[in-house]
Amino acid sequence: MKVLLVNGSLHEKGCTYTALCEVAKALNANGIETEFYQVPQNVVGCKGCWACKKIGKCVIDDGVNEFVEKASEFDGFIFGSPVYYAGAAGALVSFMNRVFYSSGKKFGYKPAAAVVSCRRAGATATFDVLNKYFTINNMFVVGSNYWNEVHGNKAEEVLQDEEGLQTMRILGNNMAWVLKCLQLGKEAGIEPVKERKIMTNFIR
Numbered sequence: 001m002k003v004l005l006v007n008g009s010l011h012e013k014g015c016t017y018t019a020l021c022e023v024a025k026a027l028n029a030n031g032i033e034t035e036f037y038q039v040p041q042n043v044v045g046c047k048g049c050w051a052c053k054k055i056g057k058c059v060i061d062d063g064v065n066e067f068v069e070k071a072s073e074f075d076g077f078i079f080g081s082p083v084y085y086a087g088a089a090g091a092l093v094s095f096m097n098r099v100f101y102s103s104g105k106k107f108g109y110k111p112a113a114a115v116v117s118c119r120r121a122g123a124t125a126t127f128d129v130l131n132k133y134f135t136i137n138n139m140f141v142v143g144s145n146y147w148n149e150v151h152g153n154k155a156e157e158v159l160q161d162e163e164g165l166q167t168m169r170i171l172g173n174n175m176a177w178v179l180k181c182l183q184l185g186k187e188a189g190i191e192p193v194k195e196r197k198i199m200t201n202f203i204r
Contacts, residue, residue, distance in 0.1 A: 001031075001032050001033065001075045001076070001179050001180075001183065002032070002033040002034070002035065002073065002074045002075055002076075003024075003027050003032055003033070003034050003035075003074060003075065003076040003077065003078060003175060003179070004034075004035055004036075004037055004070070004071060004074040004076075004077050004078070005020045005023065005024055005034060005035070005036050005037070005077075005078045005080065006036075006037045006039060006077065006078065006079045006080060006092075007020060007036060007037065007038050007039060007080055008039050008079060008080055008081040008082075008088065008089050008091065008092025008095070008096075009039075009080065009081065009082045009089060009092075009117070010039075010041055010089070010091060011082070012038055013155065014082070014117075014154075014155055015082060015117035015150065015152050015153075015154065015155055015157075015158045016080040016081060016082050016115070016116075016117045017036075017080070017155070018117075018150070018152075018155040018158045018159065019080060019115050019117050019150040019158060019164070019168050020036065020078060020080045020115060020168075022165050022168035022169055022172070023078055023113075023115065023168045023169070023171050023172040023175070024036075024172065025169070025172065026168070026169045026170075026171070026172025026173050026176070027172045027175060027176055029172075030172070030173060030176030030177075030180075031176070032076075032175070032176045032179060035074075037067065037070070039063075039089075039091055039092055039095050040062055040063040040091075040095075041091065042062050042063075043062050043063060043064070043091050043094050043095045043098075044060060044062060044094060045094040045097065045098075046094070046097045046098050046101060047059075047060070052098075052101065052102035052103075056102075056103075057102055057103070058098050058102045060098070063095075064095065064098045064099055064102070065102075067095075067099060068099060068102070068103040068106060071099075071106065071107065072106060074110075075110060075111075075179055075182075076110055076111045076112065076142075076175055076178075076179055077107070077110065077111075077112040077113075077139075078112070078113050078114075078115055078171075078175070079092070079096065079112070079113075079114050079115070079130055079133075080114070080115040080116070080117070081114070081115075081116055081117075081126060081130060082116075082117050082118065083116060083117065083118035083119075083121075083122040083123055083125075083126045085122070086121070086122030086125040086126065087122070087125065087126055087129060088116075088126045088129050088130055093129075096130070096133050100133050100136075100137055104133075104136070104137040105137070107134075107137050107139055108137055108138035108139065109138055109139070109140070109192055110139055110140070111139065111140040111141075111142050111175060111178045111179060111182070112133075112134040112139045112140070112141060112142065113141065113142040113143070113148060113171055113175060114126075114127055114130035114131050114134075114148055115148045115149070115150075115168065115171070116130070116147075116148060116149045116150075117149065117150050117151075117152065117158065118149065118150075118151060119151065119152070119153045120151065123147065123149035123151075124147055124149070127147050127148060127149065138192075140178060140182075142171065142174050142175045142178055143171070143174065144167045144168070144170040144171040144174060145166070145167060145170050146163065146167045147167075148167060148168070148171055149164060149167070150164030150165065150167070150168065151164055152164075
């Protein structure tokens, strides 16, 4: 089993990466393979052109389609973001908007979690935004013994946040447990009940 850890910070080895590394260590200790993915710096926002609904992928060529193709190899996902003005990093939001709008069904029934790093505040608001991508796509949200956040202005400060690091370790352990439970369920022939999506428009 494999988990993909997505670093939504443009600081490739900063606070968010440090938090994700702690999650990865716990996953590895449970026999789960991990790989990191760095969100491209040139990612742009969704154009709302709806072309992806016709051709099955995004028309913008900046890494989103390659990520979606890569993601099919993984059983679970961790998306990490720094906090900017009590919200997620702009590049990550643009990236996730397009990934999930064009290909959300491909992530269905897989576990996911959000990890947030901040200096002081705004973490829970950011955490809430990221989790919504998962809950609208039939994904299972994995938690810890506190909201999945670490505090620090630099990577070395995050390493001093003992509670935050423990939260990351427990998240990794919980993700591993969920993955193993899902695998046992599949082997036992247990599958989710699925329904065709009903769309209701209030303005006609």
